[in-house]
Each structure stands twice: as C-alpha cells, then as structure tokens.
Amino acid sequence: MSHIRIEGLTKHFVGKPPTKAVDDLHIEIEEGEFLVLLGPSGCGKTTTLRCLAGLETPSGGRISFDDQVVFDAERRINRSPDKRKIGMVFQSYALWPHMTVRKNIAYPLRARRLKQGLRNGWVEETAKMVDCVALLDRYPAQLSGGQQQRVALARGLVARPDLLLFDEPLSNLDARLRDHVRAELHEVHGRLGFTAVFVIHDQSEALALGDRLAIMRHGRVEQYDTPQQVFEHPISEYVAAFIGMDNRVVCTYQDGRWAAAGRPIGGSELGIAGTAPVAMRLRADDLQVTPCDASVGANMSSLDAVVVDAEYGGRHLDVVLDANGTRLFARIPSGVSDSWARGLKQNDPVRASFRQSDAHFFDDETGSGASDIAEPVLNAVDS
Numbered sequence: 001m002s003h004i005r006i007e008g009l010t011k012h013f014v015g016k017p018p019t020k021a022v023d024d025l026h027i028e029i030e031e032g033e034f035l036v037l038l039g040p041s042g043c044g045k046t047t048t049l050r051c052l053a054g055l056e057t058p059s060g061g062r063i064s065f066d067d068q069v070v071f072d073a074e075r076r077i078n079r080s081p082d083k084r085k086i087g088m089v090f091q092s093y094a095l096w097p098h099m100t101v102r103k104n105i106a107y108p109l110r111a112r113r114l115k116q117g118l119r120n121g122w123v124e125e126t127a128k129m130v131d132c133v134a135l136l137d138r139y140p141a142q143l144s145g146g147q148q149q150r151v152a153l154a155r156g157l158v159a160r161p162d163l164l165l166f167d168e169p170l171s172n173l174d175a176r177l178r179d180h181v182r183a184e185l186h187e188v189h190g191r192l193g194f195t196a197v198f199v200i201h202d203q204s205e206a207l208a209l210g211d212r213l214a215i216m217r218h219g220r221v222e223q224y225d226t227p228q229q230v231f232e233h234p235i236s237e238y239v240a241a242f243i244g245m246d247n248r249v250v251c252t253y254q255d256g257r258w259a260a261a262g263r264p265i266g267g268s269e270l271g272i273a274g275t276a277p278v279a280m281r282l283r284a285d286d287l288q289v290t291p292c293d294a295s296v297g298a299n300m301s302s303l304d305a306v307v308v309d310a311e312y313g314g315r316h317l318d319v320v321l322d323a324n325g326t327r328l329f330a331r332i333p334s335g336v337s338d339s340w341a342r343g344l345k346q347n348d349p350v351r352a353s354f355r356q357s358d359a360h361f362f363d364d365e366t367g368s369g370a371s372d373i374a375e376p377v378l379n380a381v382d383s
Contacts, residue, residue, distance in 0.1 A: 062074075
C-alpha cells in the first residue's frame, strides 16, 4: 500500500488545436484508500490514470508514491511502469488467450522476476482471494465475463503492488453481472485494503465503490470529497447534474414570490435569499406525482404539469412531465395493479411535488453555488 501525492500534474497533447487533458491537478490519496475518478468522456480521468501508471509522460508536475518520486518534470525523473510497483485492471481484461489462468496470474511475477512469489504460492493465494482457484487450469476462452474479470483482478494484485489502477473494468459486463462483480470488488478491497484509483463514468458505481470521489471537469477536479458529501452537497451544478440531479428548473422572483418554469410555486414558498434567477436541481425519485386536487404535504412545494409519457418498470414508474415547457423526470412507486399511477396517460394534468430539503440551488448563469443563496426557509402558503 502507498500514500500517493499528485502535485500540479499537467498533460498537453499536440494537435490542431492543442489539447490540455490534465490541468494543474492536485490530489492526495491516503494509504489503503479507494479513490474514484468520475466524469464524462474527455474530462481527463483516463489520462490521469495513465500518467500514474507511467504509460503517459506528463507535461509538468510531480507524482510520488510514499517517499519515492516516480515523476518530476523539473528534476527530469520519470520511472518506467515496471519500476512503479503498480497493478492494472483494464476494461478489456487483456488476458493472454494462449495461457492458462494460472500463467496469466503469474505473468507479473515472471515479468518482474519475483521468484519468491512463484515459490511461495502467491498465485494460488491471490486466486483464492478473488474466488477463482477452481479456474487456474482453464483458458480465458473457457471463462465467462465475470470470471475473466476476477482473473484480471488477481493478476493486478499478485505482485502486491503499491497502487492498483482500474480503467473502467466493469463497462464490458452486462448490468446484472456488473453489480455482482462490483460487490465482489468492494468486498476484496475491504478485506485487503490496497490503495486504488478507479476510473469510471457511472455515478452509481462510483458512490458504491469509492472512499472518496474526484469529480473531474476539463482536466481539473471540480469536487473532491466522500461519496456521501458529494451526493448530498454538490458544490456546483455540473456536479449535481453528473450525480443524478437530472431535473433542472429555472426559478425567478416574480410579484413578491418565487416562480418555477414561469409559474408560481405551490405549497411551501422557497425562502431563498436574493432575487436573482437560480437553477433548481432535483433527482427523479425526489419528485412525487399526484392528482391536481391532491393536497401538498407539509414543507413541500409543487409544480403543475402534464404527463408526456409513463413507462412501467416493475415496482416503479418512470414518468416524463412537461411543466410549462420544462421537461421533468420522475420515478414513482407503481403501486398495486389498479392504482392511480398505473392509469397515467399522455396529457393527463398532474401535480409534481418535492421536499425543499431535496432541492439544490445554483446560480443560473455560472452554475456555482451562489453565495447569496441561503438554505430555504419554509413559509407555508396555500397551494
């Protein structure tokens, strides 16, 4: 295990126009921590991972593993990947098809000439950790996707690296298998406590796996915190949108009260400081959809809307609404077979309600958490 420090990391790619993939990045990863780099394609997360691995040469900055500097642009230090004591798990598994599972797992030991690992049963020990001892004499073509991923994880762990790097290793798996392998990975990390950096673009997997999340944007870290803090307190609209707050409603101050999507907000008034327009962000499961004549609960606000579409999802319904030109997405319980929700049809008028504690407000122009936006003060008014 290692304590990793990234200081002022920069990576430029020459082209027309030139691209700055990583821009003055500063990250500190504690020993045994599982860090997730999260963001859309092109945000710099994979380039950062490759710089840590030594597969890309940064344009500037410094990277150290404990007290060992593996890259320093000023001092012209750039240790090759085989001298960084890292393990890697790739999206494509990258298993040798002509080798058995045993030989695939042993490959890093042979490549690094770790003869004591081969003698002392590190291959079998690591295979046992990830539950693939029974697969040791098979070939990759005889394995399922989940089994191949476990073998790839064992290969990454067998040389006992200071740092284990994951490059979207779950993206090739189907949804059900992905959940299973993710749970296994979380369990293995909890048992072994290795230091890891995991690149991913799926926010639900990031929340489940990470001890801390680094939400990246244009080569920089937008927010760096625990999953709970990022989920509950996103510092910008960019972060809010990326972690699932897909509903965006512009709120304006009109005639002495707040309006959303151009219409007065029903139920509890938003007690937001200032009068400048704000962007309100909500998750789909934060919206309740009820008939227009239903009462609004205490400390809840509401918007009038019409149904655009409703999809059955078993125990939930995914409902698309139109609130005066603003598109809203709601995930609501489907209820029993003859429930009101099951009968929703296109153009049905409804009321979309939400708890103000679930709403997050940002500056409408900059997307930042504006300093003049206070915690909402709930003043109940008639709906």
